[in-house]
Amino acid sequence: MSSENRHSEIWILKEIAELLNEGTEMKGLLSEVLAKLLHVTGLETGWIFLMERDGSYELAAMENLPPALSHSNCAPMCKGDCWCIDRYNNGRLYKAINIIECKRIEDALFEKRADTNNLTHHATVPLRAGEEKFGILNVGAPHKTHFSHEELALLESIAFQIGTAIKRIKLTEREQENALTAERNRLARDLHDSVNQLLFSLSLTAKGGVALTREQETKETFAYIQDLAQEALSEMRALIWQLRPRGLENGIISALINYGEMLDLEVKTKVTGVVSLPGIVEEAMWRIGQEALANCKKHSQQSKVDLMITVEKNQVKMVISDNGCGFHCDESLKDIPTLGLKSMKDRTEFLNGQFNLKSSEKQGTSIEICIPV
Incomplete structure (x- = not known):
């Protein structure tokens, strides 16, 4: 040369x-x-x-x-x-x-x-x-x-x-994903240690006010304050779960079961294969699972949900299904009906996975994701 x-x-x-x-x-x-x-x-x-x-x-x-x-x-x-x-x-x-x-x-x-x-x-x-x-x-x-x-x-x-x-x-x-997770964990700890405790104290104070006062109007006021504090506590706990899922350190299955319990859902699980997943995949499955369980609670009119996770070859598959009222949907997913479902699809496709939604009126709903690992 x-x-x-x-x-x-x-x-x-x-x-x-x-x-x-x-x-x-x-x-x-x-x-x-x-x-x-x-x-x-x-x-x-x-x-x-x-x-x-x-x-x-x-x-x-x-x-x-x-x-x-x-x-x-x-x-x-x-x-x-x-x-x-x-x-x-x-x-x-x-x-x-x-x-x-x-x-x-x-x-x-x-x-x-x-x-x-x-x-x-x-x-x-x-x-x-x-x-x-x-x-x-x-x-x-x-x-x-x-x-x-x-x-x-x-x-x-x-x-x-x-x-x-x-x-x-x-x-x-x-x-960047790890840094984002660490920041969410920090924010969750701060909310739990400060705002969550203040709301709990407010609820106890209002409860004490109901017991101490004799005037009916004042009792009703304290009772209303207590109800608001309890509602805010529930919202705060759900937010903390969203930010830092308690139990995810024990794996995705434990986390979703615990989250279902918080929503008063009975989550029946079936696991095939060894569930040892990359952090970014587990995080995505957790977020998708949260949204799916929340939808079951809000819309299915059922208290039981099936969760199936299968790990085989180079992919993990998760299916969350219920036997609830269901809804009409286009299985081609050209027109996704809600922002929550679109978020699930986007999270799946960000990891080069496939998202499938099946639902029909009075026939229940099934959400299936497959992500390469």
Whole structure:
């Protein structure tokens, strides 16, 4: 390699590294670095797949895709298998590959879809940091059917940088989640030690006032104050539960049973597999379970709820169901009827999980979530 090419390669790596070092938001960063990569290397087209442990994938960034791949909001890129994804999932993609004929483009040509802009091949590089793998970087250019060893080495170096940045962002997100949990715990302790105790004292004082006074009007006033204090205590305890679930340290099952008891619900449980979950998954299941149990209490007109948790392979499934009055719902979930249900769906999908809701009038309601672990 000439000194001029070596200097150019170092400059490209420096440009990419500076960009990656500044980024904090995953998809925005990947789009920026992909655009920069194509610009500095003179390539034209690229896309990045983020991969999950279960083999599913997401098109996280793309640049200058030909019409054959970009039509219908990039639908050809968001479904189905291809050779680079198959190699990644079966463990055969561990370094830059020279070169893969693009199955998605071949399908487009066979089906006589839109223009491919003369793109037929692409190089494929895994995104990883150490032993951890995060996805795939694909790059290509019109009429280009070969990448030199030097080009592949450069792409591999850039892919390592991207993989390291992805790991850094994931660790940062985890730290932020932990910090948020710690702050909620602190706020819960403060509420319990101050406001909760004051309300309890107010309730006792009002109760004493009822016993001490003889005037009926004054008795009624004290009794009203006591009722308000008791109601406020109940609201405060529920809020403290929301912030810091007592019993979650003993696991998600214990926490949901205890929460159900607080709502005067009998929670019947069935557990399959060893329930040892990442903190962020357990936290999400707790929040979703809280909302589901609260809905049972408010709307089902039943006092019994079934809770099923199954851990198998690389996923955990939780089902909360009742035999209550139910309601009419669209199982496609295109129109979620309440903010609480939407919150459950959003929490599940934030962790790349699947949310399902089944309910019909007089047939009860079932909420099922599946989250990869």
